[in-house]
Amino acid sequence: MTREEEKGLKGDYGETLATAYRTLVAIGEATEAERFTNIKWAHLSGVNYNTIGDGGVTFLDRFSRYTQVKVKTTINPMGYDRTQPNKLSENFITKQTNIVNSFKRLGAMPSFTCIPYEMFSVPRRSRVSFAESNAAIFSNSVLDLLTNKESALSALASAVTGKAPYSDLRKKELRRAKLSIKPSFSPKSELDWGLLGYFAGNVNNDDSCINFESIPQPDLRRAKSLAAAMGTSGSCGMFTINDGEDTKVIDYEPSDANSKMDELGTSEDGDVIVLGSPQLGINELSYLTGLLEGRRFRKPCMIFTSRVVHREASRIGIVDKLAKTGCAFVCDSCSCLTPLISRKETDSIITNSIKAAYYLNHYNNVAVCLKDLKTITKDYS
């Protein structure tokens, strides 16, 4: 450690920074880092009251009174859209507001997005610290950023110190897979890619990299779906495509995809169509607009996105077009883990997202009908 890092750990810069350094040292030990490295960007999770609870609210309130972020810091979605009417409890709104104020005090950008890689310019080949699992995996695999799959607390520690352990996926030489998954068929829709990612997360219990062999390069929609599903079921932080020299190979058969489908697709049909986990970007909104040309949804459809993406979509006329097809936008929030979708309001939803399916089944206790986006627009409009 440098002298400055030693002083931070000892508490010379206050107890809050000492806590941050203690956290980084623990992870440094765990990942056998020889030293810390400076990072250019931190992306934090743990912004939604529904997930961090009262313990998290109190922790962030106190933590943010004694320190500020040292590097560009963006934050994940929160629990709801403040600009829309809702039936949420006063307690939820108060606590959620408290969390937002803590992040403001810390100096984080109020981005409320899980797709920072689609909204901000990306400092290619830089070391960063991303907590949100889909963002970490996507950024490592597609954008050449170098991050470990951080936790909400480790990324926060990196944000306020500007440092992270120089280990695992932050080291170029460790960004190679030891395990490959070889599908015996070609995954087509974004849902197929999500099922593949969910399977991969289940079989790979390693924090590093996994390779997919003998498959085409996924486009943005499919890569997002793959990354999000991998992050949902596992701990690995990166994927490669057709780069599996000297790796152990696991086959992936249609029966594997079917069994994951049976596990997560817990309903034949649903009351509401829910899109956006991860949040939809401009690319996906344009694709959806194309699919819905001249059609109208027969069921309510909620689209989760960031406010910045919504503004851009509005500017180019996509928001109006989608509103005419029956879609309603929810900004700053995400379809999984929001109190806006609960058993009280709805028994079952329809989605193309594996991540949403997992969390809605396991956390919100809502049954899920899984279909790819093309099929959803065909079946319900």
Added chain:
Amino acid sequence: MALIFKCRRIVGGSGLGLSLVTRQPINFLTMIDPETGVIHDVEHDLHGRSLKSRVLVFPKAIGSSVGAYALYSLKTKGIAPAAIICTTTIDIITASACAISEIPAVDMKDQLFGSLSTLRQGTWVQVDADNCRIELIKKY
């Protein structure tokens, strides 16, 4: 007769408790009831068991990065494990949560320090992280 294993220190301190052992990973956000510390995921083999004051012996955490807050919250409510042993290499979610919550944590670093596969449920275990030592106290 006590049995002693070496281990790797991740977060210092010492913890004593009855073992709660599983070979399945844990998603701290979705699998644990935040009010009681009981594992409420019906598919998990620890379903119905509470983490409170136990020495949790498990491979590692998976899934949501917010799981770190979930473990921290258990500590603030007095229902956290007394210590944590990861039987593989510890993950970042568990390591960071234990550091902030001051829960002693060690790992077996992919069995470099031996396997705890013979450790039964409900054995008294002392984790002395500072001295990289796990002691199984009750005859197992």
